[in-house]
Amino acid sequence: MNEQEILQQKLDSLRSEHRDLDDVIARIGEQAPFDQLQIQRLKKRKLLLKDQIARIESRLLPDIIA
Template identity: 90%
Template sequence: MNEQEILQQKLASLRIEHRDLDDVIARIGEQAPYDQLQLQRLKKRKLALKDQITRLESRLLPDIIA
């Protein structure tokens, strides 16, 4: 397995976790009352995942300067 394939697998895993967090955050937001601290932590984790996804995508698809 080469580095490209490893990065693609990691990217797929991060995307799944990001999507799962979306679902959890939506469900927590629908419940009343909800734990604001837990919700903030989940949103922070989701943002960190998005940053990791963006970094991996840029490594896999480097910008081509024309």
């Protein structure tokens, strides 16, 4: 497996986790009362994932264009 394939698999995994966090945050927000601290932690994790996704996409993009 080459580096590009490894990065693509990691990217797919991160995107999946990001989507899952969206679902979890939505479900928690629907419950009353909901744990604000837990939602903040999940949103922080989501931002970290978004940053990782962006970094991997920028590494893959030059290879795709070339």
